[in-house]
Amino acid sequence: MRAFAELLDRLSLTASRNAKLVLLRDYLRATPDPDRGWALAALTGDLTFDAAKPAMIRKAVEARVDGVLFGWSYDYVGDLAETVALIWPAPPDLRPNREPELAEVVEALRTAGRSEVKGLLEGWLDTLEPKGRWALLKLMTGGLRVGLSARLAKTAAAMIRPAEITVAPSPDGAEATVVLDPVDVSAIEEVWHAVPPPYGDLFAWLEGRAERPSPDAPGRFRPVMLAVAVDEAVDFPKMNPDDYAAEWKWDGIRVQAVVEGDVRKLWSRTGDEISAAFPDVVEALTFEGALDGELVVWREGVIAPFGDLQQRLNRKTVDAKAMAAFPAAVVAYDILAEGAEDLRALPLRARRARLEALVQGHSGTRLHLSPLVPYQDWAKLAGLRADPPVGAAAEGLMLKRWDSPYLAGRPKGPWFKWKRDPHVIDAVLMYAQRGHGKRSSFYSDYTFGVWTPEGALTPVGKAYFGFTDEELKQLDKFVRDHTVERFGPVRSVRAARDFGLVLEIAFEGLQRSTRHKSGVAMRFPRVSRIRWDKPAREANTIEDVMDLLDAIEGGGGRIAKA
Known part of the structure; x- marks a missing residue:
């Protein structure tokens, strides 16, 4: 220990x-x-x-x-x-x-x-x-x-492999030296779910004492391919639009759906099995192979906002009422295996053709094809990205080279993600709480609010990242200097129309919420700027926030800050 x-x-x-x-x-x-x-x-x-x-x-x-x-x-x-x-x-x-x-x-x-x-x-x-x-x-x-x-951690495990090993003496008493090839982390990820902890067979292979464990466990997880964020100014001049397929970046969670023989599993992108929380999806899949896609709530032919899916996430079991209220489905955008055939080495264009045929032959409402987005040039695609017709269910676009194989990890070049610009509001700091770990000595968790028609503040979210270490020290000092009440670990900070700290808050989405006093909940809020220069009375109002929510639900529009 x-x-x-x-x-x-x-x-x-x-x-x-x-x-x-x-x-x-x-x-x-x-x-x-x-x-x-x-x-x-x-x-x-x-x-x-x-x-x-x-x-x-x-x-x-x-x-x-x-x-x-x-x-x-x-x-x-x-x-x-x-x-x-x-x-x-x-x-x-x-x-x-x-x-x-x-x-x-x-x-x-x-x-x-x-x-x-x-x-x-x-x-x-x-x-x-x-x-x-x-x-x-x-x-x-x-x-x-x-x-x-x-x-x-798996990368570090790959590094324990020696460059060479000495094998036992032969019958004539001579020792032999065997040179070992390096192991890439993707090779470890390929067998990870086939070798249970404490990974004795894995270490034996890494150290050259045994053969590589077989990855061929039915229903196994395949290492996922990830995208890098596109830099419009740097990347687009070097990219030919004809070389890339475009599709929506759906606002769900990345999953891998695997059906192999009698084994049916649904995996998250990190390799956590989530089958028990979505038995309605798992039981309805009838293909044979492994698909990559997005798990969403699919209601009346439309992908619902992410908040609906959250009602079913992180549960060990789910009841019939929740399954009926929030019917889940997989929107597939890649195929990794069909039957016993591994398709990952094929170019995307060939995989896409196989995927389209598979989904077309699949019955029911639990599996859908992610449609391609037609475009002529980057300018036209930028317009679609800014105002997608799919509304709140799309958080941006994906760009994928037609000739790219399915590669584990995050290779630079084959896949890009082009997310929409975040929503932004100005809010007033209301409460603060100490963080954890290295931040345990700082007030680093901030609750912020917007103005109601009565001139009071109502909380609309909580953020604990987005600022630098130096800004954290400044925020911590402000909290300590202007604390007006204490509620256990929580500090109430002076906040009124004539005095208060305005924080520019960026976030990915809004949803209606009966659990929050303001009636809304934010997705991925973070502090994008500290507005030392802005009077608290000029922060946004709850009407602004509700207008933004209506715009998002109606097609993704945006409002100007106050």
Whole structure:
């Protein structure tokens, strides 16, 4: 557990991507199985414990520490794991000589019932030093927050492969040296879902001790191909419109629908299986193969706004009422396999023809073809992008080279995403709360509002990114200097028509919401600019916001800021 804790600590304090790769590579090389496999599973999000909950951790610490003291400490630190790790009063006379190994902790948590976890947790916390406690709690809750994506972790795993290995002596007593080819991260992603944690077969292959594991598990996930954002000024002069297919960038979530034999699965773009939340879709798919597409709510022949799909996301199960109210479907834009044939090496034009034939022969309302957008030049396409006839369901355009194979990762050139400009309003800062992790000492989560006809502010969203580190310090100082009330960890900031801080808020969409006092909810809000120069009374009104919502629902129009 000590080596894992040291790894997490160093990763959390390291900003450089390359430095993170080296740290994890060295850990994976030096750490034996199965500890390194469980560490990799934790870092890639493939390790969860159903019986371990944050509420259980709070209950354990409050049994040993005064509740008020813990509350104040948690408020100041801002992170549950870090707070408990620092405040836990381990009895020094009972500290065992041996800390638990990572594999020992994982195996115990995987088999323990909910009633057993609290006792295990307390015993481990008594054993470990603060850094080890922090790593343990991060492991249990799944919130590692060390700035390492799953793909970056797999890239580090690929780096453990040696350049050459020495094989055992032959009958004549001579040793042989075998040169190993480097492994690309896409090759790891190809077999990832066929090798369960702690990945013994995967490490054996990477180190040249065994053959590559077979990726041919029925219903498996294929590594996705991603697009890069287009730079109109730089990219378009070098691009020929005839070389690219254009289609709408649908406002749903990227999915992979796989039907192979008796196995039917629906995967998110990150390789998380979401079949249980969408059984109506999975059961209705009758093709044989693997499709890439967008999961949306499809109602009366129209793609509904993203807010409708949100009603079904992140659920382990779904009832008949939700399925009827929010009928989901897959809008397919690529085909990766048909039957037993892998089509990813074919050019897009050939894959598109196969996809069109497959969807045309598919019955029901759960699978649709993403239509192509006809255009003559970039100027005409820019006009469609600015005012798409499909309304709120399209957040921009995709441009894909007709001759491009389906390549894992984010290659530069074959696919581009050309998102619509975000909506923007001016809002007034109302409340602030400390962040987590590195931001736990700063007020970095901001609730903002717009003016009502009565001259009051009503909250319309919350943002916690979009600003620089220097701007964060300025915002934090403003909050501290102008706090007027405290509600636990929340600070109410002075905000009136004659005084207040205006934030320019950019966001991707709006939807009606009965859960919010203002009646609206924003999608992906962020601070795009701090308007130190703008009087609070000139911020937008709730009428402006509702006009924008009506325009979006009616076809994607925009309003001018106040």
